Amino acid sequence: MAFQFPFLATLANLPRPGRPDRVEVAIERLLDRAESHGEECLAAIRAMLAHPQGSALIAAIFGNSPFLTEAILAEPAFWVTVATNGPDATFAEVINPINDELAAAQQSPDLMRSLRIAKRRAALTIAVADIAGVWPLMRVTGALSEFADRCLSVAAGHALAIKRQQKGEAMSADLVANSRRGLIILGMGKLGARELNYSSDVDLILLYDPDRVSSGVAALRDTLRETYVRFAQDLARLIHERTGDGYVFRVDLRLRPDPASTPAALSVLAAETYYETVGQNWERAAMIKARLVAGDAEAAALFQRNLRPFVWRRHLDFAAIADIHSIKRQINAHKGGTESVPGRDLKLGRGGIREIEFFVQTQQLIWGGRDPSLRLRPTLEVLSALVAAGRVQPTSAEALAAAYIRLRTWEHRVQMVEDQQTHKLPTDPEAFAAIAAFSGYADAESFTAAVLETLEQVRCHYGDLFEESPPLSGPGDLVFTGVEDDPATLQTLTGMGFSDAAGISETVRGWHHGRIRATRSARARELLTELMPGLLNALAQTPDPMAAFRRFDRFLTNLPAGVQILSLFQQNPGVLDLVAEIMGSAPGLAEHLARHPRLLDGLIHDAQRISADQPIATEAELAEDLAAEFAQSNSFEEVLDGVRRWTGDRRFQIGVALLRGEITPEAAARGLSAVADTVIGALLPQVHREFAQTHGQVPGGEFAVLALGKLGARELTASSDLDLVFIYRVPDGVDQSDGGKPLPPSLYFQRLGQRLIGALTVLTAEGELYQVDMRLRPTGNKGPVACSLESFTSYHADEAWTWEHMALIRARTVAGDPPLCADVRAVREAVLTRPRDRAVILADVADMRARIAKERPGQGAFDVKDRPGGLVDVEFIAQGLILSTAAPGAASLPPDLGHTLTGLHWLASVRVLTPDAADRLIRAGRLWQRLQVMLRLAGTGKFDPATAPEGVRRALVRAAGVLDFSILEQEMSEAATEVRALFQALIVPAAPATDPSATGDA
Template identity: 45%
Template sequence: MRVNYGLPARPPVPPADDNAGALHLVEDFRASIVGAAAGDADRLVSILRIFGAYSPYLSSLVRRDPAGFADIVERGPEAVLDDLWPTLTPEATAGLATDALMRVLRKAKARVALAAAVGDLALGWPVMRTTGALSRLAGVALSAAAAHMLRAGARMGEITLADDADPERQSGLIILGMGKLGAGELNYSSDIDLIVFFDSEVAKPTGKRSPTETYVRLTKGLVKLLQERTADGYVFRVDLQLRPDPGAMPVALSTDAAEIYYQSLGQNWERAAMIKARPVAGDLAAGREFLQRIRPFVWRRHLDFVAMRDLQRMKERIRDHHGHGAIRVEGQDVKLGPGGIREVEFFVQIQQLISGGREPQLREPGTLAMLDRLTALGRIPDDERRVLTEGYCFLRHLEHRLQMIEDAQTHEIPNDPALVPGLAGFMGYGDTDEFRLALLGHLSAIEHRFASLFAAEEGDEAPSRSALPVGEDAIADYLEQAGFKDGARGAGIIAGWRVGRYRCFRHERARALVEGLTPILIKAMAKTAAPDSALLLFDQFLTRLPAGVQLFALLDANRNLLDLLAEIMGAAPMLAEMLARRPLLLDTVVGGEALRPITDAEALRADMAQALCDVTDYQDLLDAVRRWTADRRFAVGVQLLRGLTDQRAAGRALTLVADAVIGRLVDAVMANFALNHGIIPGGGFAVLGFGKLGGRELTVTSDLDLVFLCHVPEGTVGSDGAKPLSPGVYYTRLGQRLIAALSALTAEGSLYEVDMALRPGGGAGALATGLGAFATYYRGDAWTWEHMALTRARVVAASDDAFAERAGQLLDEMKRLKRPPARVLADAAAMRGRMDRDRPPRGSWDLKLSAGGLVDIEFIAQGLLLATGGQRPWPTDTASMIGLLRDLGALEAGEADLLCSALDLEAGLSASIRLTAGDDFEPAIAPESLKILLARQTGVADFAAVEALLDEARPKVRAIFTARIGDPAAAPDDNAPAAAGLPIEEN
């Protein structure tokens, strides 16, 4: 991903002419200044004055290495560093004794510190360029020290080296850089956080000592090389406290022990820490392999809200430990205090913990780069990214200035107000008040955005902590007063929660959380259409939870989610059943996925590819596709329930999901099938979508109307696999495999019901039809209703792009066949008449079959399109068909507007009712809250207005049907499907 190098700081304010520190350093360096060229001399004086005025530490480095400093100023820090790195490699330092290596590394540290300071203070380096140079020094120093200790271990007979020239390679010694080192973000006087492991499968100890003793000794020697203070200073302070259980575990432990620890005892703060883990020295390949093995611990596919709460508590403990309260200037800790650097890092890590398991692009360690990625993915708005980026860069620059003064690992602004003006000048502010305002502004903005991640609802709607009554009778009365009908049954359910009846209540914390949540949940359910049913469904939902702490902590912190869950349980049994099967679907709501519209086919396919990137086994793929699809269907259902989308947009979204699924499974099934049976050389296979799939009008419960096309080159006798099949058998079995992949019930449920009845010949026809047979059928044998169904057909997926185009051309050709208009309309009217007689509507709220209902609208669009024709491409969705008929003059503008309006009304109501009431809806017994929901989603004042709209629209739709298609009641009933053998002419 693109690296964000951050923003440059202001250059320091030049010191006053009489500044003692500046005068002394310039005077001490006078000989070099006089000997320098004019331009270099000016630069030397300018930088020396800044160093002398603001940084005793940098002044001491200049005095220690005047030639090196002059070289940095003359050639530039980048060139000097480019020359330095090769001198520190394990190969370059191979012949050095321990003392000599320590001197080399310490002198290199001083040279990098000077170079970074010149780049930062004089050349305006962005903050991450400075941290990058410091991080690279740590990496090369660690590598040189590790190679030195491995060679020493080999000389002592403790280990065997796989490669004397490159002792780190295949050594099994894993040195993970953590925190800022892992992310390449070391600060100016940073210590380095390391975890040291050894891979028992790779390491080659000789047995002279135990493996643990050997690698502990190597680790201690490496630490001494880097952090022991000598006359030349030190390289880096080393912190090994991030290793598993540091109070009990050795400083180096085996990867086997580490894996067992992380998978069984690993804590959430360790997951967060591992986000930034990176092999920095030793056996890099073994390090990468280890991180790959513990990836399931770090990147969980399902949301762990407890991790977010744990991070919040960790941040609160840091504040408490350091005594930080209100934001201030004097004494402010710019790293750990409120609004500090750590809050920006936590802000990013929390987003990563929420979604990184499902979205691999969120697994990068860099803070600024991840802020860019979160914005690109729509997780945070651009203005929030800008505020956090600017604040982070300002504070990192300030952190560097604080540490440059005395090379102290400090993050605190001095408590003495008299010292603040000097720090302001070092930060480039001549006006101390301007510096104060800038600092306080950044701190406040960061604190506000960090706090928003955990903000509890405020006001009257805040979650109540009122306790439930004791005893089932008292709870029953409590429920009935809240609006439940069967209080006794509800009280029994709640009593079961209290005694830990289900797996999710095994943990004491889970029972404590649900005890506090139950009054709030009851209040939310009482607002729904069916409180008793909502409570029962929620109870069924709990029976399937493997654990409860995470969910209950999530609900405890998010009142909006609690209300949504209650609404789903009380008003949307279909979504409730989805949740009962897969409780972790709630992840999509909290992570934001469920609220984002699905409109981009390419983005959706890319999202699926990322979700399935780790899946290689065919059966695992089927399960993963079902999980991915359930997430998206649930999301669309939530959007419909909450009025965030309408049925037309929801239909397109659900169709995009189905298209992506079918395309992925066609590829997977064909590849799996070919393992045994090979392919038909030169053959082709395509999936046509009919009905709601073809028309891009799917609902959450729609089945898939499919037709399979195939092509077999002339003369082909069979497939080319180890178990060859004849072409007919090959494509039949391939089609059966695809149907099974789409509809089979696995551990993750099923995807879709598949209906193949629309294929040529219906149930008696071949499962996969050749192109020629398909054309022959529609030219001579297809019934009128099949031609009408064909208007909605489109190519959904194919074995390759060329065959998809060929199938699409054939489909378009069949749609454009000339048909006798009078015969088509008469057959359509007759079919509708038979439906009125044989399949009468179940009641006035049968939105599909009622006179003037959805079937009437679809028949008008399909019948007129067949009768009218036209040369422009035919759309497959009903609304666009109506628009085309208006453009062709087959419908008047007023008729088209009325039909589209009625379509939106009836399809929208149908989708809402399917979500909320299932197949049966009777206004007389429907709860008032459900009627209010339907009115809200229709955009009218009340349910009476909904009924008025229907009563007005449906007679007008039937009138258009009668005028344009024919009178269903008067159409002849010849007791046969309308009509085969239409005389077809080519266009």
Template identity: 45%
Template sequence: MTKIHAKYLGVLDQLPDPYDCERADIGIKRLIEAIQKLPESDTNSDLLEIVQSPDGSKLLASMFGNSPFLTQASVSDPGFLSTLLLQGPDESYRRALSPLKCSKILSIRTIVPSQTAKTLRMVKRRAALTIALADIAGLWTEPRVVQAISELADSSISHSVKHLLLQAHETGTLILPDPGDPEFGSGYIVLGMGKLGAQELNYSSDIDLIVVYDPEVISTTAPLKLQQNLVRLTRNLIQLLSERTEDGYVFRTDLRLRPDPSATPLAISVEAAEGYYEGLGQNWERAAMIKARQVAGDGRAGERFLERLAPFVWRKNLDFATIQDIHAIKRQINAHRGADTMSVEGHNVKLGRGGIREVEFFVQTQQLIWGGKHPELRQIKTEDALRMFANKGLIADSTAKELVDAYWYLRKVEHRLQMIADQQTHEIPPDEEGLCHIATFLGNKNSEEFRETLTGYLINVEGHYAQLFEEHSDPAREITPGNLIFTGTDDDPGTLQTLRQFGFGDASAVADIIRNWHRGRHRAMRTERARQILTDLVPQLLAAFGDSPDPDGALRRFDGFLSALPSGIQIFSLFRENPSLLKVVAEVMGSAPRLAGHLGRRPGLLDYVLEPEFYGAIPDEQTLEREIRGILAAAPDFETCLNQSRIWAGDRMLQVGIHALRRLAPWSNISAAISNIAGSVISALAEQVHAEFSKQHGRISGGRWMVLGMGKLGGREMTPSSDLDLIVIYDHDAGAHKSDGKKSLAPGQYYSRLTKRLINSLTAPTAEGNLFEVDMRLRPSGTAGPLASHIDAFTKYHDESSWAWEHMALAKARAISGNAEFINQVNQVIEKTLTRTREPIQLLADVAGMRGRIDKEHRTDSILEIKYFRGGIVDIEFIVQYLQLRHAADHPSILCVNTASALKNLAAHKLLDHSDAELLQRVLSIFQSIQGHLRLTLEGQLDGRSLLMLPKPLQRSLADLGDFSIPEDLEVFLETLATRVFTVFKKIFGDAPAG
């Protein structure tokens, strides 16, 4: 007789069939091989017997044939699988969590930090396997399943907090009243929100936390650094739970439900939190706090905190303002819940029509309105709340039963979807194969039976949801103060006409955006006060945006900006009190899409924009580099480092961009500042990338590397949209054959991979946006060559193989990062290449031929494409670089990476006619200003557009750059200047094949 636990024997006939029998067989074979590798013991013999028995193989096939994740979890831990099959799920779950259940911790010195992370992940893996098998076998109900997942999360968080609090105690940061029970009296409070708070976590849930602390309770040796230290502790808590290691992860952790998450630290004081909720808390936050539950930390302090928040969450009187918000929220849900025809394939069981979210919304809205008067409705669990609604007569008993049944069925579907690969997905597969898989895993005979069952529950939920607060005339909404022209659903003809007069193209879309503001569609407009202030600002907003180069785009970007704000009263008041700030924001939104995107992510910068220093001179490169190096050095991990680099660069680029828009500096200063920002972030990131890279691969003996900036970066002539042209060069000790890390690499491979990491650090998009695009094609041999060049190869290449056009590129090469000695060595190679004696006729032909090829590829008739237009920026650069190569052998001091400075040098040495040099300098300044302004204000390519095809405000802005009142005059003027430049070009290159 098989030794499998008796509970399993009773459900063998109810198990779902394996969807993939071949995968099930392979999984069982892998498990048998894993068992056979274990030391001989009675337990392992029993496990092998179970696995090879018909009953055991049927049970395992049900898991292995449906879930690759559960297969791997079983095969990787056969010892625990033995416990699960022999002892049953209840005892196995208790044993799985037992390492986390000890309430006393003796000393942090007895616990290796990495072991804590390993233990947490082992417990998670074992508990997840137990819960899954109990669910699949039907031994646990869905309420028991979510309870078990939530208990696992509670224990994991609590264990982690104990570990970190004791660590803080033993390092002297905190003074705990009872180090043996670190949470007791610690003053550190961790609240579980959402499904964790309600003890309804799904199988692959994120966990939502809010961390607060009570400084009146906490004892610390450093009171002035208390928040800083607790933020660090909280960050470590997130890392302990979320970081993926070779052992997996525990729970993905999200702290964005805390008050004002974009502006507050990860841990805030209870006083600050209470002040926020009392003064700025919105109805969605009231709804979120319904499910708030302390999951770790100081129990007494947490209980007091939640008691003090009760008046914010539960209001005694029927809240009509809340009802208005609920109407707005419901309309938003309706707008995103899919098409009229319900299709099972691809349906989102959480967010889609008839889904889990609609059940939860049904519950929370009733609680918000009635929970103040009826404390018994303040249930954190969905099922408990629904049954209590029925008890109080708020809904029919049949409604409660149908919603409860649907809720748990949908949760079961959600769990099976997530068990397959341990992914947080809520979507039914869109294809028939995937549909059959999930149907089989749920125990259905076929996909059609599953489709009918799921559709029935979705329709039930949708029907009850649709009856919730059916739309009706609400006098309270009609008397909301503000501009009533934007109320209702239909466009007012007079309003559309006014909007067109302001300069908007799609007046109906603009009216719709503003109507949504009044309806409170964004969090920032959820309070009546915020809507009042914004209503007063609307005429000024429309006038300011209408005067920007792209009025419709400006309003859309501003709407996006508002949608990201956690609250609106402060910023709207800031606009009202500072009209000049509103004008700046309108300029950014309407003129500079990239800057608008960054401002949308960092609205807190508006305070800085008001400071006088914001409009002062941009710091020099050394100051910028010190600034960003300090920021990155303080980052706790590399991901934070990448995000901080983007935040810093974006902040500085916003400052520079506004300087450019407001003409606070000549364009030469603007482009130099952009180049300095880029150079500083490259240099700082190169150091961080190398440090991170060396953790795995070590260092090369005597290794040194440097980054050359080429093109506009090298010449300090960047525009806001410039790529980074880079070359990476390295050297090392002659006897160094590989790095000294645990994954050693040969030098060439080492520096190529390191360079790739640097490129990725500069180009990878993160939550904080992008930095720069990188172009490495100017390296020796171009795309055919290695990403990083050894100094000897770099020297030999330019001694023997490089072309004249590559020497022209080297004329703009500038060291961006590296140690001074190695930079000097590389500069000597560059100088040697640039100052070699050349055959004048051949050089002239080479340079003119290259210009001809460029003209053939990029020929344009639009003067606005000022780079390639004949007589434009490229022609000026070719003149300068040709003359530098022609004369540097005799006059090395003419060499300069900056085109304008190089023109001065050439004139000073009488290598370029003085009047021609003055013309070229003047034209270059004008052309670079026009080009820079266009790159700042327009997205995408000009595609041959003329000046008069641009938006009229942009035409006026460009005309102002040239001191013209009429845009047509500017276009004629630019073409005249280009003709004069091309005359100089032909004078120098003569009859050479210039194209």
């Protein structure tokens, strides 16, 4: 039997097998399979193997593509048809039966099998035409696209009509066609441009026009939206579900408007509204290639006509042009380069296919609004049109077109190997050499040279497009367009220190989709594109970049609009850096800024400048300011909200001034303490007035608030609790209040104290105010919330432990009736200046320090409070020596004795400490306090210098007043050693301790 192969006779320059060892094995399998298909098939295969071009073609396929090998082995008889009739006739035979009759004649499983067999045949036919070089690139991609169109049209008709069949109506070809009324299936990307690659998915947008949907479809069941969402699911299943026969195409529906928030199928009105309000420039570029692939042609034409003003703007929009440029400038585009070719991404890499496409689409968006001749889809056709319109030089267009053809051809070879949706050249040397052979090159070296030359050619012309624009990217690619994560961007984000790169990518895409108020305008989104690299780089310098990003997301989400603030960031990069520092270095400040974005304006426009050693306002100014806030309140609830808002604002101002280095940590602590003093002093009368409406007043009764701990010492930090004691005094003979619900004085003042605690601690719509700690009151947590002056006096005279008297050193009255406050201060001074046994006091102090060290050991060098030689040691030295030194009638006790450094100065002045010892303790105490203020502001928890971002390290260096971090660590080590030695020398005596219950934190 003689076999004629006219097609094979035309072939020349077939690629050599990259894996020759696979050819003989595959041929043996082919002969076995052919034999099972009959004598004629076997004879034809043997004749083909004897044919010079036939054996070369088989070797080119078997030695390069396992996927195509299996396609031949699955149907040897069909392979004979291809080799005999050639790709043109064979492709027509494959595609012609895929029509409405096929959709109507088969049940879903049968249709799925028919489509998958057709796909295998089409893939083999098209691959042969491509490998043999008998079809040019655009015929190859056009055939793939035409086959996809047919399959989608048949599957869509079947998916709609099958529902009618379920209603009892027999399916027919007419029914299949009629079911499409009002349905629009747009092919996007390469499918829309008829440029589908060999293993591409199909990007679709599914729309429906309720006004055009036939009554039969509309009445299927439930609502139209639910019907078409299920239709989308059915369509995707028919096309991309893998069965024993494979799949047809992978289906991607994510190019629809805001895919994370919208159903798989949208109404035309919803889509038009989206594009008119929050459509992005990259979506304009995507819509250039949109094409009806199945459904209602009239409805699709109307939709695309309505969308024309969105895609094609008649006037040059320079802000949009800048946005289009910035999208791609976020990729590190540059001329030149020596990157290795193995592993190179032919699509997304430098000089790749995407850059050619972007070059073309950018010109279309800029000029296509005024020149309809540029409104084309295929890339090569657009290049020619741009030359004809005088927008691109012929030499540039020719070079880019040639590069495009080579890159797409190599892309197909990579995909043909295993039918994988990949664009990367292999990294394995053997696999890379095989791709070189499959692409028609003599060896890997010549292929490498060709790839480098092509990529460089694209980079050269692409770089010219953006050469006058400053780069936007940081340490790598930062691209957030499209609907899927850019792999290089995820890698960049991870390298910058973000632990959830995919989460950031998704959130930023949500911003660009206008899901938050701040980015619903086109200008805001354009500004955001420009700002993203700088913003992310600034956030990456913070202690916890991921947490900082989430806080910035909350801040941006709470903005009523975005253009003003984003423009501010663009014009003042330093402000963006400051906001990033706040988000990453000061969680409390970040939360308050997120809740009150109005504060940002004050950061830039506040004319008041503050000195390095002064808080932002005097106590009198603070009191006046808070009084004005209260004057606007019409209820006690509004008072509570107002005081939280006011306090948050003042804390924010102080914290920002500290971050900026405009005030010292000591000034920040004094400022925070002054704010707390003002709040307590202003809230007490408000609470008392509210309380008195029910319970009246205690005639002649007085009430005072005593602050201890850090508030008492005016050393408050951003996260400090308020250590408070409430004291009252009642004249003899007064046994109840005079209100409608009278209370005995003791119960009255306890409840008043509880009301004040509630006012300070309750969580309102404006957030938290303070946490209050009452454990330093007489008898601790077991005692009443408020105690009488008499019991307070007697307790400290007869019952208090040494640690409680140490705590009293830091006590001061901050609110209440002036006569009682004066008497409380007198009691404090009397307690501090009574005679004591120095040895006993020092033994108690040493014992307490040992107990604290056991229960709360220091957690590293930056646990500045509890580490050996840290702040607790400095405070205990000062408090122990003060308590054992003050004498009855001592008039020389300074009013700020509770401040640790003031106490040390006083001890030096009365010669309890030598000048050298006092100087060492003061320097160490100042260092610890400054670092503690900064660390509390940063909210870092346990600080690890090895992993801490540079921004926090710099803040600590600045706070300590040293040159660099290594010097800071050295000074800390020396300070701790000196303090610990002084503690051992000054405090630790031989006498036994007498204060076994001391476990408090003095």
